[in-house]
Amino acid sequence: MRILLDGMGGDNAPQETVKGAVLASKEISDQIVIIGDREQIEKELSNYKYDPEKIEIRHASEVITGEDSPVKSIRRKKDSSLVVGLEMLKEGEGDVLLSAGNTGAFMAGGTLILGTIPGVERPAIATIYPVIGKEASILVDAGANAECRAVNLLEFATMGTVYMQKVIGRPNPSVGLVNIGTEEGKGNSLTKETFQLLSKSRLKFVGNVEAREIPYGVCDVLVCDGFTGNIVLKLTEGMAFSIMNFVKRKFTEGVVAKLGATMLLGKIKDIKAEFDYSEYGAAPILGVRAPLLKMHGSSKAKAVKNAIIKGIPYAKEDVIGIISREMEKVAESLEDEENADIE
Numbered sequence: 001m002r003i004l005l006d007g008m009g010g011d012n013a014p015q016e017t018v019k020g021a022v023l024a025s026k027e028i029s030d031q032i033v034i035i036g037d038r039e040q041i042e043k044e045l046s047n048y049k050y051d052p053e054k055i056e057i058r059h060a061s062e063v064i065t066g067e068d069s070p071v072k073s074i075r076r077k078k079d080s081s082l083v084v085g086l087e088m089l090k091e092g093e094g095d096v097l098l099s100a101g102n103t104g105a106f107m108a109g110g111t112l113i114l115g116t117i118p119g120v121e122r123p124a125i126a127t128i129y130p131v132i133g134k135e136a137s138i139l140v141d142a143g144a145n146a147e148c149r150a151v152n153l154l155e156f157a158t159m160g161t162v163y164m165q166k167v168i169g170r171p172n173p174s175v176g177l178v179n180i181g182t183e184e185g186k187g188n189s190l191t192k193e194t195f196q197l198l199s200k201s202r203l204k205f206v207g208n209v210e211a212r213e214i215p216y217g218v219c220d221v222l223v224c225d226g227f228t229g230n231i232v233l234k235l236t237e238g239m240a241f242s243i244m245n246f247v248k249r250k251f252t253e254g255v256v257a258k259l260g261a262t263m264l265l266g267k268i269k270d271i272k273a274e275f276d277y278s279e280y281g282a283a284p285i286l287g288v289r290a291p292l293l294k295m296h297g298s299s300k301a302k303a304v305k306n307a308i309i310k311g312i313p314y315a316k317e318d319v320i321g322i323i324s325r326e327m328e329k330v331a332e333s334l335e336d337e338e339n340a341d342i343e
Contacts, residue, residue: 001315003308004094007036008063008081009101011298017100018044020304025054027309033094035060036081060084066297070104074112082106086113089290095315098282098307100295107144110288117320119327122148123287124156124226125294126163127233131217138164139222142283143230150193151334153177153223157203158326159286160221166317167284167310176209176219178228183208190225198223201333281310286323291315 005021007014014036021032022045031054034041038059045055062080064073074083085097086109099106107123116123124141131137140160145152157175164173177194179187184195186208198205206219211232214222224232281303282293291314295307313319 001030001096001312002094003030003032003312004085004088004097005032005034005304005308006081006085006097006099006101007034007041007057008060009099009106010295011100012300013100014040014044016300017304019048019301020299021055021308022048022050023301023305024308025050027305028312030054030312031056032308033058033088035085035088036063037061058084058088064102064105066102068102068105070102070108071112073102073105074109082109083113086110089292090114096291096293096311098293098295098304098311100297100299100304103143103294103297106292106294107285110285110290110292114289114292116287117289117324117327119324119331120155120159120287122152122155123285124152124159125283126156126160126286127229127283128281129214129222129233129236131215134217135170135220136168137214137217137220137222138168139224139229139233140286141224141226141229142233143226144285145226147227148190148225150190150197153190153194153225154197154201154330155287155327157198157201157205157221157223158330159323160223161203162319162323162326163284163286163314164220166319166322167313170220172204173220174204174206175221175223176206178214178222178224178232179208179210181208182210194223202329282307284311284314284319289320291320 007017018034018041021034025032033056035058038057041057060079060081062077064077064080064082077083082099082101082105088094089097090113111123122145125144126138126140127142129137129139138160140156161173161175164170177191177198179191209218282295285292285294293307293311296303
């Protein structure tokens with residue numbers, strides 16, 4: 001298998017991206033292709049010992065930055081590391097593409113160059129949502145689609161379920177709809193209509209989920225529009241960092257507190273790891289015709305390594321093919337429902 005890696009995307013590229021690729025190459029048998037400026041990448045690689053058979057460079061002369069317009073940059077920067085990677089994936093020169101670069105451009109490029117899976121109106125970002133003391137959930141959509149229709153949320157739930165089964169390894173994942181209350185009639189027109197669609201689907205739908213329940217791992221797949229999902233995700237990140245900083249400050253106030261911190265150091269590190277995005281790899285962009293994985297923009301070597309290793313099942317387990325077949329079933333069920341209403 002060939003793993004394509006955008007070597008120039010992200011805040012810490014190419015230094016941390018290359019280092020992460022080297023670390024990953026020592027733990028996997030697959031080949032990694034780093035795409036970007038050959039001179040810069042070779043310079044970084046010269047700092048490490050690695051198997052040249054497992055790491056290849058594909059030169060790309062341009063870079064799409066965070067300030068670039070997503071659609072314009074995809075159309076104008078044809079020799080950017082991101083566009084070259086997408087074209088390679090389209091032509092079968094790789095099996096999965098990872099990038100820490102411009103999220104909007106990655107989404108736009110995936111849609112324009114690769115196309116969407118039949119039956120998927122809007123691709124979505126599925127982000128791991130850490131749950132302390134329990135297995136993590138995934139949140140779909142985490143920010144790709146600010147405005148959605150109910151059928152889009154049904155698509156997100158279906159794709160998230162497949163990903164949870166085949167990549168995370170949870171055989172019968174539960175699905176919850178993020179809402180302002182647990183009762184069936186709660187919410188706005190979008191959530192009310194979505195509730196009905198999910199209730200009639202073949203998914204393991206557990207009903208509405210309030211925001212305060214999310215950190216307790218109330219379900220495996222959290223479904224919402226991208227506007228809501230992004231707020232949930234960033235609020236959680238902010239709260240997690242705030243709490244950790246508060247704990248750190250309290251444990252450094254005085255001799256007694258420092259002694260207590262020394263005794264509990266292992267447990268504190270465990271809690272910190274639960275919220276560390278670098279442990280969870282990358283977020284899949286679900287709904288396009290090939291595996292795409294979006295890494296955090298500030299990813300360092302550890303996060304890049306984990307993203308590569310944990311992203312391999314996305315390609316090997318034929319997640320795209322399974323989603324395609326599931327979306328066909330969704331389309332058929334919706335058509336049958338419409339025909340029944342007409343009759």
